[in-house]
Amino acid sequence: MSTDRVYDNSARAEAARATRRRIIDTAGQILLREGYHAMSVSQLASSAGVSAQTVYNAVGGKADVVKAVYDVMLAGDDAPVAMQDRPEFRAMSEAPDPESFVQAYAALCATIYERVGPLLGVILAQGAGGDSGLQDFVATIDRERRAGNTNALNALERAHGLPAALDRERFIDIVWAVTGPEIYDRFVRRSGWSHRMYAAWLAEALVATFDRASTGLPELQED
Secondary structure, eight states: OOOOOOOOOHHHHHHHHHHHHHHHHHHHHHHHHHOTTTOOHHHHHHHHTSOHHHHHHHTOSHHHHHHHHHHHHHHSSOOSOOGGGSHHHHGGGGOSSHHHHHHHHHHHHHHHHHHHHHHHHHHHHHOOTTOHHHHHHHHHHHHHHHHHHHHHHHHHHHHHOOOTTOOHHHHHHHHHHHTOHHHHIIIIIISOOOHHHHHHHHHHHHHHHHHHHHTOOOOOOOO
């Protein structure tokens, strides 16, 4: 008869998740209050009540922490579920027509920026400077945004099909630019727009872009 006992590490795993959440929550507060360049791992560790090594073990270095804060803000929680698998993204496929789909996507983008806009506003205002970690962060979220734009277009194609005249890559180029965080920051933080005003503008801009792309985008010629 075996005397081996099955070790239940669920309590330890939950404690590790709670520590990670506390570090990320604390980092978010520091970033919004003081900015990226003012935050250090040692300061974060002290504020979160952990050691610096715990920060590295639970999340990573400073740039990793910023990305973790961004990801949680973007999703609205820390569940390991990709955006395209979340209900708000899947709900777009239930839109009755392409225009309603595009409007739903604009609403989703606006919701995301309502969550992450304050953080990105601080980071964009200060600039990456010579910090390679922050430069990598900005490059990463740019790539992720384009992937999200592509996923949305693919979902639209599955739900309603795409016009034969639509140039996929150029359309994504335009949507990627129009949905850039810099535009949200300029309108909401720097120009004093309300979130509702931004959401309405974005919906109008994306619908107009899709309508124009549906009949063929004009050729752009180099000088």
